Structure formats: C-alpha cells, structure tokens
Amino acid sequence: MARTVLQQTDIARALTRISHEILESNRGAGDLVILGIPTRGVILAERIGQLIAGIEPGADPASMIGSLDITMYRDDLSKNPTRAPSPTRVPRNGIDGKTVVLVDDVLYSGRTIRAALDALGDLGRPRAVRLAALVDRGHRELPIRADFVGKNLPTSREERIHVRLADIDGVDEVTIEG
Amino acid sequence: MKHLLSTRDLARDDAIRILDIAEDMSEVSTREVKKLPALRGKTVVNLFFEDSTRTRISFEAAAKRLSADVINFSAKGSSVSKGESLKDTAQTLAAMGADGVVIRHPASGAPQVLAQSDWIDAGVVNAGDGTHEHPTQALLDAFTMRRRIHGTASRGKALDGVSVVIVGDILHSRVARSNLWLLRTLGAEVTFVAPATLVPVGADTWPATVSFDLDATLAAVRPDVLMMLRIQSERMNAAYFPNAREYSRQWGLDDERLALLGPDSIVMHPGPMNRGLEISAGAADSAQSTVLEQVANGVSIRMAVLYLLLSGEREAHA
Numbered sequence: 001m002a003r004t005v006l007q008q009t010d011i012a013r014a015l016t017r018i019s020h021e022i023l024e025s026n027r028g029a030g031d032l033v034i035l036g037i038p039t040r041g042v043i044l045a046e047r048i049g050q051l052i053a054g055i056e057p058g059a060d061p062a063s064m065i066g067s068l069d070i071t072m073y074r075d076d077l078s079k080n081p082t083r084a085p086s087p088t089r090v091p092r093n094g095i096d097g098k099t100v101v102l103v104d105d106v107l108y109s110g111r112t113i114r115a116a117l118d119a120l121g122d123l124g125r126p127r128a129v130r131l132a133a134l135v136d137r138g139h140r141e142l143p144i145r146a147d148f149v150g151k152n153l154p155t156s157r158e159e160r161i162h163v164r165l166a167d168i169d170g171v172d173e174v175t176i177e178g
Numbered sequence: 179m180k181h182l183l184s185t186r187d188l189a190r191d192d193a194i195r196i197l198d199i200a201e202d203m204s205e206v207s208t209r210e211v212k213k214l215p216a217l218r219g220k221t222v223v224n225l226f227f228e229d230s231t232r233t234r235i236s237f238e239a240a241a242k243r244l245s246a247d248v249i250n251f252s253a254k255g256s257s258v259s260k261g262e263s264l265k266d267t268a269q270t271l272a273a274m275g276a277d278g279v280v281i282r283h284p285a286s287g288a289p290q291v292l293a294q295s296d297w298i299d300a301g302v303v304n305a306g307d308g309t310h311e312h313p314t315q316a317l318l319d320a321f322t323m324r325r326r327i328h329g330t331a332s333r334g335k336a337l338d339g340v341s342v343v344i345v346g347d348i349l350h351s352r353v354a355r356s357n358l359w360l361l362r363t364l365g366a367e368v369t370f371v372a373p374a375t376l377v378p379v380g381a382d383t384w385p386a387t388v389s390f391d392l393d394a395t396l397a398a399v400r401p402d403v404l405m406m407l408r409i410q411s412e413r414m415n416a417a418y419f420p421n422a423r424e425y426s427r428q429w430g431l432d433d434e435r436l437a438l439l440g441p442d443s444i445v446m447h448p449g450p451m452n453r454g455l456e457i458s459a460g461a462a463d464s465a466q467s468t469v470l471e472q473v474a475n476g477v478s479i480r481m482a483v484l485y486l487l488l489s490g491e492r493e494a495h496a
Contacts, residue, residue, distance in 0.1 A: 069202065071216075072214040072215060072216040072244075072485075073214070073215055073216075077216060077489045077490065078489065078490065078491065079491060080490060080491065081490050081491065082179075082485070082486055082489050082490030083489075083490075084195060084198070084199060085199060085202045086202070087201070087202055087205070087333075088202070088205060118215070121211075122209065122210075122211035122213065122214075123209060123210070123211070124210060
C-alpha cells in the first residue's frame, strides 16, 4: 500500500526553497559546487543547479554541478553482492577551497554521507561541505545531519521510501510503503 | 564473477561491464589521491611461475590502488624451485589468508586447476598460462580500442564492426587467443597474419580470417586496428622463419606500411617491443601508437577485475 507523500509540485517547491537556502547561506553562487550522489541525487543536483542559475544571473550550472560516486567507499561492500560504480564528475575547477553541497534523495542512516565525505577527501579539500536531502526519514546511525531538507518524514524502519524522478522513472513523486 | 580464467566464456554484458568499471577506475589515476578503499583488508597474491615484470607490476599497482595488501611470489628462488607442487603452494597461500590469487604459469590450464581445486578459496585471475589465454591483456586492448574509437562516449559501447588485424606469432600467443574470443564477443572482425610456421594447427576452425601476406591484408582489410605481437625469442627454439631481417621485411610494421594505414587507424603492441623487428621505432612512437595507453589502461582494467572478483560477499555461485 504505497502512499504518495510528495507530488511533482511539492518536489519542485522544495527544490526551489533549497536552492534559495543554499544561496542565502553561501551568500551567492560564488565558489559553489553542487555534487549529487548517484543515482537520483545527481538529477536533484542538476535541478538545483538550474534553479540557482535562474535566481543568480551570473551563475553557470556547468561549472557548478557534478556527481560523486561513493560505491568504493561504502562500509558494507563485503556484505553485499558486488555493486557497479557510477562515474564521478567534478567541475573543471575542482573542489579545493569551494563550498561543496552534497545532494542525495533520501537521508537515512547517514552511512552514505560518511562514505561521501571520505570520497570527497580524496578529491581535494573543500572550504566547507554542506548536505541537502530531498527527504530526511530519520533513524541516523552516525552523527550526521542535513543543512537543507526538502521534507522531514517520520518513518518506521519497516517502511520504505521511494523517490521517483521524471528523468529516470517517468514521474516526480515520493511514496511511502509498508 | 568469482574467477577470471579466460575470455572465451565471458558474456558480452560481463565484458562491457568490466570495461565500464575500468572507465571509472581510470578516473582515479587522474586525481590527487590515486587510491580507493574498496579492497581494504583484502590480500592479493601475485603468484608468478614465469618471468614477467610488466604484468606483475600492473597487477600490483591495481591492487594497491584499491587498498589491498599485495604479496609477490615468484617461483624463482622460492620453494617451487625446491620441488613444491602447485597444490602445496596454493594451500600455503590459503593458510596465509589470501583473498585473491593472480597466477601466471608456463602450463596452459594451471589457473583453471587452481580455481577448480578445493586447495584455496580465493578468486583466481589468469595472468597468462602457457599458450592458452591472457584475459586481462585482451580486456585492456579492447578498452584501448574502445577509447580511441568512441572517446568519452565509450561507456556501454562494444566494438561492433571494428576490423582488427593481429600480426605475428599466433602459434605461441595467448594474447592473440584471448583477443580473438573477446573481440568476437564484442562484435569486431579479426584477421590473423603470420608466417605459415607460426599459425597453430586448428586455426582454420577459429572465427577469424588467417593470412600469410601482410601487405595484401592491409590493402584488402584497411584495418581500424593493427596489433603487432612480440616475436618471443624465448619460445623460438625451432627455425620458424629464416632470420630476423626476413621476418621484419615480410611481417614487420615499418614506416612505409605505417604510412599506408588510414589516419584514424591505431597501432597496438602488448609490449615489450622488439624495435626494428616486429615494429619500427617510427611506428612505435607515432601518434597512432597506443603502446603507453595500453600500459596505463592495463592498471584500470586490472583494478576493475580485482574489484569485481574480491569485493562483495564471497557468495557460493561458483
């Protein structure tokens, strides 16, 4: 029994708000790098980049958006079947001295973000790292919290959250199941 | 994937998957920190019963970039020269806790024996066995071709319709055999060119064209890829051709033959090269030559293979 908790307009509204919040906390789009975590985080990062470019006239999405694969940095590699990694793409000017905003679809245990922080450390030394998540469903297992959240969804561990995005799944929605 | 023993039984999707993962691995070698933590705490043994520097250091670099611990075991000066059997060597390595074994052996089939035995429960990578196969070399060659042909849009692509001419000692070459199976799987057309004495019995049953005349083949095929094999003097204990100069004149890639190739054709060599014998210095150093790319890509391919074999649970789908 899946229940829709965010519809297309809700997702669009949340991403617009997150984009404004990112610009507010960074005081503009200068030295900003937005890295999505595959798979759906990358699409969210691209959307946020486009929104920021629409708000700040000087901002160029191409030099701001990238993706950060964390497969090799997971702490459960040896407990699951082998996963194929995804590409990591960093904007041309790198991340040294930049403010990096990590973007993921669902924030849950926090282990993905821990892996992302390790991966980031191998790419360079950002001035600051922030975290944006479309959905925060709680149940953290590590001391990690998001700076920008689309929606807080109190869940039980048995429930499953599905984020679907038009680019991959043909529809924009967040559902909860279980 | 539990072992990589041969390219003959590699499915097309699996081959493309390895090449795609190698694309991701090659990005690592361009960064500041050239290391991934994926195989932290795993032990890879390089078990070399035959001399090889390039392949061994390539596997060593690959394992180290994935944070695995590497033990190098070469048969010379080891207990093997005192008469230890493969079984005892394997059990010794198992007792030391090896997770992966990279094996090169002069006997065709030795890696298979090791993989199918219950002596050791480790992932086995064939790094060259006799005149049988050398799968990671074929994978890195295919990777190099794919990159030259498709550039940054390589991911997910195969080599359909690419024409490959492989010249030299087909008889002794495991590189030629592994390349044949893999290239056919990926959709390429393969032509072998060699002196009649260096074509193995049964080559007519292979899915490849066999020719004895390099100039005629180059004119007829107009290859996208020309791969020169090394004349392996250590295996030349019979008179396969009159002398080196005659070989070079008939089957070597010299500057005139290089000039006849199309500007987009690439020249490959698995190394080490005998300059002036099978390949001229001009051809080896030309812009069409991929010799150094092949070395760099070798590390990426071996990282991909080690990652696929050794990360993940060692589930029982053997």
